[in-house]
Amino acid sequence: MFSNNLLYEIKLLTRSKWLLILLVSIAMLFAFATFNGKKNVDKRLNDITVVKKELQKRDSVLVETLKVFEAGKKPDMPYWQKPNEPMTVGYQYPRLAIMKPQELSFLATGQSDMYTHFKSPKVYGNNFALDYSEMVNPVQLLFGNFDLAFVIIYILPLLIITFTYNILSKEKELGTLKLLGAQPIAIMSWLLQKLAIRYVIITLLTWIIVLLTMLLFSVNALAQVTNLIGLFLIIAAYVLFWFVAAFIVNVKINNSSKNALALIGVWLLLVMVIPATINQIGSALYPTPSRLKMINEIRLIKKENEEKQNEIMNDYLRTHPELAQNNDEQRFGFWHNYFASEKVMEEKTKPLLNDYDIQLKKQQHLISTFKYISPAILMQQALNNISGTSEKHYNDYKKQVFEFSVRWRNYLVPMLFKNEKFTLEDYSSMPQFNYENRIKNEVWFNFIALTLISLLLFFVLGSKHLKDKSAKNLFL
Amino acid sequence: MKNIVLKELKELIRDGRFKIASIILLVLLLIATVTGVNQYKKNTEQYSISKTKERNIWETQSEKNPHSAAHYGTYAFKPQFALSLFDYGVTQYTGSSIFLEAHNRNEASFSEASDQTSLARFGTLSINFVLIYLFPLIIILIGYNAYTKEFELKTFTLLKSQSVHPVKLALGKWLATFLPILLLTALVFITTGIILSNLQGVAFFSWMSLSVLFFTYTLYYAVITTLTVLISMWSKSSGVSLVSSLVIWVLFSFITPKIATNFANSNHPYPSKSEFASRIAEDKQKGLDGHNPWSKAAKQLEIETLKEYGVDSISQLPFNYAGYRMQKGEEFEAQVYDKHYSILNDIAVNQNQTYKNLSFISPFVPIRFLSMDIANTSNNLHWKFTQAAEAYRLEKQKFLNYDIKDNMKVGERGYTMGADKFKKLPKFKFTPPLLSEILSENRQNILFIALWLVLPFIGLIMTSKKI
């Protein structure tokens, strides 16, 4: 029966316009989305090149000036711009901490449109509370990008629905189902075979088109074999989920219009309503403390700090005697004071800032629980993870930048207090930032979870129909 | 025709699907309203607390030199507007506080979205979310088979054989699809209005704006109704009609706005923050720095000032020149900022124009923009707020610099300013634009909506005569 079904399913599909429409839609949507994603990544890379060039320009000035100093000359410049002072280097020639895109970043814009991908932590200033937001028109954030993630999460299910909503009900409405029922076949396995054939067609079609569009727009991505396999599997699992939904609706409702309505209802629920509701409830359950309140509190701390600055400096010197041994007290007074008050600020504000991290983590936790309710959420997480554009990646980037800023400070501040000058040799041994993707992408886990959810639904909701092989109630 | 409408409505009420869908939507609206009101209350409260506290911090700061006070700075907070309860607009993505300090124009910082997970990108359940995304689906649910069911049940030929005028029939079907949603929408807006007028500390609530919003959404629903009925006329079967209407809905509310994002991005790209900052720094270097008396620009200013007052040295000037120079420097920097922020705003306006230009594909777009603007949650409003904050910053700088200019003796060291003077700095106030201004700024959107309303309707009338 299978080869017969296969042959005729393909014959029927090629003769109806659906397969062609489907093919053209998938191809166009995927190509356009890949093209857009690639463009966004290109802009990101371009921005990075611009800042890198600027850094090189500044660095060449730095090196030239250092050479002049090392030649024993005194160039004509204000004292606060002399690059042989470690603090000047630390503030005016900061290193770049760049978050390079991953090869598959074009898949999902994720949070990449909100945050900056390069930061220059300075030797002083609030490195623990840097602003990472990027300049962007908020309307763009509101409407979102037309990227592959959007096409896969939102549009692909709709295409699957149009491809499957009437797979059984059409036979009933056409009248062929009665004839089929009079044949010595188990109608349930006939239906499952038909669905399986269509499932394979759609999945293969999607895979091939993804591969082709990558070939066209982003060849390098093809080298990411493991990630690509992960991507393909998770797509296959997502498609499976929607096929299972279509199967259940077909056998339970078995009326084309009603099937379509029911499936659209499921789509709305999973792709729009549940995520929006969880988001709203999540921020109601674990509200991030008001940033306005934080501003007030930080201001109060600053105010107190200002009033107590001398006292604090003494405290600081007591804990850092090695810094106080220098004789040039007046010159260092400022720096001591500065670092001391900064340290106090940092210590006092850290718990405040931690609150945000904690609430964010709680919200994330909520999502990781609720993502099993809506495969759309699960897909979004998975795709963002593969692309390296999830909020976890950006939080980790912030962490890495902060770690780097500590390295940067620890490299320069001892030079200041030991009264050493910054030299060309120091220039070549400066710490460099290297972004490392430290977030596990969990795509295998997500794949297994989604497959299990689909199978569970299939067997639980479809069990009654699966057991009843002759599926009598379908015919009349 | 009344007869037709009544018959359709009767059928609708007897159809369980409509009931279920309406109940689900009402539940969602309830969740949206309850959580929304809570957040609104919290934010409003926080806004007034923060405003008072910050003012207090400013007024009770320790005695210091006016310029130090300028660096010490203060914050401008964006008020929570009443209708933000209805439509969050872009508020999630814009900060609501701006730090006002000497020499620098700062961005509004800390957007809500950056404190949220990526789930927020699916959208947030607000009243507007239900109204703009889900209500059209109810219309489709009601209207997709307005004609096709008559075709399928073969009752259409029976209808035609009666002496009913086809246009009357079409209008009847149209009304029957539109009335239920009109009723639901009215209910939602009246409830919102009642809630808002009973909330404490609501800023800038007006029934007029709410009514205009109601009218706006009603227009959108009328457009969707026309299209749904028209598609039903054109379709051979209910299934095809349903799928076509849904495709239109997806095209309107998702695909077009997202495609517009990409067009906007590639045609009018934003500079990165660091690029923007370095352009400003470059321009700043070319001019007067209030701190640096040795620069070319500073010397030029000195010469000019001396000439103007007809004196030979700055000590002969009737005021403290340092304060004067500081103010001139501030004014120059403000110009630089103004130039670059205007460029930035032009990009934003062009980008938004890209969206609006795609209104001919999707009536969703003009409605979305109009709704945000009326609710005072748009990008446009945010720009007005940042402009107001900047104007206030300049006022503050002038206030402080002129204190140096007028009160500090020449060459005096350790001049300070006390709390009594800090209190004299006027408070920051921001009033949103009037409704009439908003509407006149949205002429293009209104025009597009009108076209969407009229053209398909003409199509409906014409098609009704042909079938």
Add this chain to the structure above:
Amino acid sequence: MITTKNLTKTYGDFTAVSNLSFTVNEGEILCLLGANGAGKSTTINMLLNFLDPTSGTAQINGLDVTKNALKTKSLLTYIPENLMLYPTLTAIENLDYFTKLSGKNFNTNNLKSFLSEAGLQNDAHSKRVQNFSKGMRQKVGIALAIAKQAKVLLLDEPTSGLDPKSSNEFINLLTQMKANNVAILMATHDLFRAKEVSTHIGIMRSGVLQNYIETANISLKELETTYLDIMNFQNIS
């Protein structure tokens, strides 16, 4: 051979078929007559195992249809009132698909000969069936019965809506099938065709077989009188 014994189908209080017993032997045609809702289609649906009988049994060639659903289906061919085929497939392809589903496999020439035998003109064999008339589609159905070498033919209102010529052709086909020892059960409203083709006639009312007549023993006029008597009785009660 089709056999039912005390076949009954009830839906709650409503009895669709009540204690129906009959046998159709090879080479016989039983026509079930009756108004809409008399239980004719329900009987056929039970024979097809589309419905479970509430009580009683139905057998095809001695096999119980509920217990041996697939086995019995391989022995029979069913032609519903409005036989529908896949519109985008040709007559040959449709026949191929359904014969293969029945576990048979024929080459194109064979399939063509079945179609010809069923009276479908040669130039229609390779045409898509979307423009076929009801009569043409039924011929494909008959071809299926021929191909399957069906022992049993179940027909539900096959002649309704056919023009007289097609109707006549169809009846001739049935006569041929009868000659080939096929047992045929046909539900119909058409007294004239029933008298013409059947060997036996059963008149049903409210699920009960009221009258079982050997066709040879009754004239058309008598058949009509008997039928109307039964129907009128129903109206009074």
